[in-house]
Amino acid sequence: MIKKDAAAMMNPMIAHVSRFLPDSLLPPGKLPITISYPEKIIIIMANPAEKAKTNLIVCAMKAGMHWPALIMPSVKSHPTLLRLESMSEGVLAAACAFATSKERILFIRYMLPHHGFRLCLSGFTKLNIVILQLMKFSWDAYPRPFVCLAPMAGVTDGSYRQLIKKLAPETIVYTEFLSTDAIHYGAKKTMKELEFDKEEEHPFIVQVFGKEPEHFLSAAKVIEEMGADGIDINMGCPAAKVVSSCHGSALLKNADLAKRLVEATKKEVSIPVSVKTRLGWDNIDDLIPFCQGLVDAGADALAIHGRTYEGKFGGEADWNPIYDLKERVSVPVIGNGDITCAQDAVEKIGNLDGVMIGRGTFGNPWVMKDITEAFRLRSAKCKVQSAKLIPTVDTMTFEEKIPFIIEHCELAVKVKGQKRGMLEMRRHLASYVKGIDGASDLRAQLVRVESVEEVQNILSA
Ligand SMILES: Cc1cc2nc3c(=O)[nH]c(=O)nc-3n(C[C@H](O)[C@H](O)[C@H](O)COP(=O)(O)O)c2cc1C
Numbered sequence: 001m002i003k004k005d006a007a008a009m010m011n012p013m014i015a016h017v018s019r020f021l022p023d024s025l026l027p028p029g030k031l032p033i034t035i036s037y038p039e040k041i042i043i044i045m046a047n048p049a050e051k052a053k054t055n056l057i058v059c060a061m062k063a064g065m066h067w068p069a070l071i072m073p074s075v076k077s078h079p080t081l082l083r084l085e086s087m088s089e090g091v092l093a094a095a096c097a098f099a100t101s102k103e104r105i106l107f108i109r110y111m112l113p114h115h116g117f118r119l120c121l122s123g124f125t126k127l128n129i130v131i132l133q134l135m136k137f138s139w140d141a142y143p144r145p146f147v148c149l150a151p152m153a154g155v156t157d158g159s160y161r162q163l164i165k166k167l168a169p170e171t172i173v174y175t176e177f178l179s180t181d182a183i184h185y186g187a188k189k190t191m192k193e194l195e196f197d198k199e200e201e202h203p204f205i206v207q208v209f210g211k212e213p214e215h216f217l218s219a220a221k222v223i224e225e226m227g228a229d230g231i232d233i234n235m236g237c238p239a240a241k242v243v244s245s246c247h248g249s250a251l252l253k254n255a256d257l258a259k260r261l262v263e264a265t266k267k268e269v270s271i272p273v274s275v276k277t278r279l280g281w282d283n284i285d286d287l288i289p290f291c292q293g294l295v296d297a298g299a300d301a302l303a304i305h306g307r308t309y310e311g312k313f314g315g316e317a318d319w320n321p322i323y324d325l326k327e328r329v330s331v332p333v334i335g336n337g338d339i340t341c342a343q344d345a346v347e348k349i350g351n352l353d354g355v356m357i358g359r360g361t362f363g364n365p366w367v368m369k370d371i372t373e374a375f376r377l378r379s380a381k382c383k384v385q386s387a388k389l390i391p392t393v394d395t396m397t398f399e400e401k402i403p404f405i406i407e408h409c410e411l412a413v414k415v416k417g418q419k420r421g422m423l424e425m426r427r428h429l430a431s432y433v434k435g436i437d438g439a440s441d442l443r444a445q446l447v448r449v450e451s452v453e454e455v456q457n458i459l460s461a
Contacts, residue, residue, distance in 0.1 A: 137203045137229035139272050139301040139332045139353075146334055146354025147345075147372050148172040148303065149361065151207040151232065151276065158196055159411035159421070160428075164361065165200050166407070168368035172203045172354075174276075177234045177248075180210030183219035194226055203229040207276065209237065209247045211257065213264035224269040230300075231265055235277040238309050249309040252281045255290050259297035272300035276336075276356075282310040284321045288328050295329050302329065303356050306337035323350045341367060342374035342389040349375075363431030365404070366392040398436050402459050405432050409452040422450050429455065 139146075149156060149164050151174035161173040175193065182190035196204050206228045208219055216233075223231050235258055237248030244250075251258040258275075265273045275294050280287050291302055304325065306317030317337025326333040332353035339345050340360040349355055360367050370392050393401075408428060412421035429446040433439045445458045 136270075137272070139230070139274065142172070142203065143170075144332075144353050145349055145375050146172055146332070147368060147375070148334055148336075148354060148356040149174060149368065150336060150356045150358030151175060151177055151205075151234070152358050153177055154424075155362075157193070157412075157424070158201070158415040159408060160365075161204075162197055162200055162411050162415075163404070163408045164365050164368050167365055167404070168372045170372050171368050172205060173201055174205045174207050174232060177207045177209045177237060180208045180215040180219040181212065183208070183222050184212075184215040194223065194228075196228075198227055205230040205232050205274070207232040207234055208265075209234040209242065211246045211251075211261070213260050216261050216264040217267050220265045220267075220269045220273070224271050228271060230272045230274060231269070232274045232276055232303070233261055233265060235275055236305055236309075238278075238312050243309070249278060249281070252277065252286070252290065252309060255286070255293050258290070259293050262294055262297035262299050266298040273298065274301035274303065275299045276303040276305070278305045279308045279311075279318065279321050282308055284308065284318075287321050288325055291325055291329055295331050299331060301332040301334065301353075303334040303336055305356075306335065319348050319350065322352065326351050326353075339367075339371070340364075341391045342370035345371040346374050346378060346389070363428070363434050364391070364393045365408075366396070398433075398459075401432065402456075405429070405459065406452060406456055409455050413452060418451065422452075425449070425455075 147168065147170060149161065149171050153176040156174060156176050161175075164171050164173060175196075178190050178193055179187075183194070194206060204227075206223045208216070208223075208231060210216060210219070220231055234248050235251040237243070239248065242248040242250075246254070246257075251261070262273060262275065275291075277291070277294075280290070287304075291299075291304075294302065302325070304322045306319045306322055307313070307315070319335050319337065322333060322335045334354040334356050335348060335350070335352045336356035336358070338360075339348060339355055339357045344360075345355045345357070355371065357367065357371065370389065374389050409422070409425050412425045412428075415421065416424060426447045426449065429449065430443045433442045433446065436442070442458065446455065449455050449458065
């Protein structure tokens with residue numbers, strides 16, 4: 001990847017380009033936007049992981065505008081390239097763009113291969129060059145604020161994550177927590193749960209739990225090999241079964257082991273390793289030293305649920321200690337707890353790098369889109385902070401929601417098969433009808449469904 005400073009030394013153009021972060025070119029409220037490629041576009045793809053090719057791009061830029069289409073041989077067969085070609089009148093996902101009428105260059109930093117940012121080219125018909133710079137995911141480089149789907153056991157399986165990605169492509173998605181012991185031993189069920197849609201689910205973070213450093217090390221290698229963008233370590237689960245075996249929240253009382261787990265996870269992988277934890281065991285006194293220890297051990301980001309272990313899910317999440325923590329650590333900090341709408345997210349984010357949403361998505365996956373949009377508007381300097389944001393879910397009729405609900409069912413069947421997929425969908429279906437007229441009748445029917453057709457018939461009756 002071209003680091004900004006190094007790039008600036010090599011070519012001022014790149015430095016110039018790098019200053020333009022995504023929002024600068026994205027007209028608020030108009031996304032996603034269809035691209036129609038201008039005729040003379042040349043697409044160059046550079047894999048920044050391969051230094052020689054990056055240099056080639058830099059040289060090409062120095063040489064001016066008269067060079068031919070240059071497509072790196074090794075990326076010709078790259079799935080991302082194929083995807084881009086097949087998206088000629090679709091949307092192009094990109095992370096950063098810049099163009100001037102003089103240079104007629106469009107530069108796109110493209111985080112491989114997430115589809116987080118939709119980019120409009122139609123306003124730039126004079127462009128004759130497009131440079132795509134592929135980047136690996138990193139917490140430092142990913143555009144802020146992060147909007148993360150919280151890891152939730154029994155909820156954030158492939159179908160849930162894919163649904164959320166369709167509604168809000170920028171979302172950073174996490175798996176349910178998976179046992180490092182199970183991954184280490186190659187347990188069939190867990191290996192299946194590691195599967196994800198490599199086209200749609202990026203950035204894709206695998207959350208793990210455990211207590212054996214050796215198993216974290218080997219699990220991390222497996223996770224990296226299968227193409228995940230990052231690994232997250234669970235140090236916050238309060239479930240009795242988890243804590244009694246010294247996993248999850250129990251690590252809050254064992255800072256030394258917690259650090260060793262981070263070190264072991266990082267040891268042989270290059271993808272980032274983050275930690276999700278709580279404010280503390282029964283008070284917040286150790287939050288900062290505990291997290292500083294994790295960062296010293298190599299943690300690349302922290303997500304904090306604003307409750308202690310003792311607090312379980314009771315009371316209100318307290319975000320103030322998270323804001324204080326942010327001032328005291330060098331890595332990105334994500335706040336989590338009780339966000340149910342875009343207004344909450346905008347009000348709570350404070351000095352943090354991102355927000356994480358869990359239960360607020362139940363029956364309302366659209367909330368992720370609302371939150372992303374609210375942050376986009378905010379960075380475009382619209383006055384969203386004072387305006388009341390109206391949740392999408394409030395503006396949609398139930399009929400308008402039905403196609404999304406059906407799509408969720410179809411994804412569940414695709415990922416888990418007919419029987420298990422539909423069984424697991426029943427709970428989601430109950431959430432989707434919550435609060436509507438005749439909800440209890442509908443729920444009674446929906447909790448027995450066995451096929452997508454049945455759902456369709458019940459909902460459209
Ligand atoms: C059903 C359910 C399952 C959860 N499973 C996990 C998990 O696997 N890993 C984890 O770190 N947190 C888990 N959590 C906690 C959430 O990630 C999140 O921290 C918590 O729900 C607070 O955020 P919220 O108020 O936005 O829901 C779970 C929460 C729920 C409700």
